[in-house]
Amino acid sequence: MAHRIAVVVLDDFAPLDLGIPGQVFWAARDRDGNHLYEVVTCSVGGAPVRTNAGYRVLPDHGLEVLDSADTVLVPGVHGGPAMLTGTIPPALGEALQGRPRVMSICTGAFVLGAAGLLDGRPATTHWMNASRFRRLFPKVLLDPDVLFVDDGDVLTSAGVASGLDLCLHVIRRDHGSEVANRTARRCVMPPWREGGQAQYIDRPLPEANGSGTAATRDWMLERLQEPLDLAALAEHARMSVRTFTRRFREETGLSPARWLALQRVEQARHLLETTDLAVAQVARRSGFGTAVSLRQHLHAAVGVSPLAYRQTFRRS
Missing domain, CATH: 1.10.10.60 (Homeodomain-like)
Structure with a gap:
């Protein structure tokens, strides 16, 4: 039976972050061409959700599908209560508890943080939002320099395309390098990227203020x-x-x-x-x-x- 991954979307989610698991896990197959994963999408109440790109999507499921999921994945969000106040709908916070494996892409880590799943754990998110994340979730051991963090049953990834790295890592962890490499070739992407998020951070040279040194x-x-x-x-x-x-x-x-x-x-x-x-x-x-x-x-x-x-x- 294929491993079921449930993707939970909130309003103002990042469209690419939703597309990544659907594409990468769909491409993961065994030697006979059988799919190794099934990806389903859900929202609170199964309601339509807005993207940040001017359109809506209508998930096929409500949060009840999480009860049959082997992995739950949360895409990035742009603004909204999760990023502004560190809060999420109570129904979602309850639904995320006790899952076998939970993942986030980019600022989806804010949702996991709001659910209390990252307290005392190492995690990462988009480097541009690291300061805000630390203010909202001071108990999380944030590392904004890496592409992803695997802490066993909770995994987080950095900005946007690092979700690709995380999904491939999960495939490699579940099924080995041969399957992960074959999936990478099918998706026309590198099976492994060297380095971390630090290489993408823009650090302009400091401006002098005319005093001191x-x-x-x-x-x-x-x-x-x-x-x-x-x-x-x-x-x-x-x-x-x-x-x-x-x-x-x-x-x-x-x-x-x-x-x-x-x-x-x-x-x-x-x-x-x-x-x-x-x-x-x-x-x-x-x-x-x-x-x-x-x-x-x-x-x-x-x-x-x-x-x-x-x-x-x-x-x-």
């Missing part, structure tokens, strides 16, 4: 490819090393060395995205000196190698 930070940004030691930085700021270090941390939350390394990573990311420079050249221009050093720092920051990063983001 700001002028020296500007000076550092203009000389990323040069060797910059703490003594030179303090001299430029006309402070003692101790005072400079203290003020720098007060203003940025980081040590000068850590801040400089992050800016060099950002410069390397920019060069990898926008130029055809060899990795060794990118390393020199961003201040890492060698390709080995660049690989180490980039992998620590975003979880992938320079070449993998370029393949993902290089504009054709």
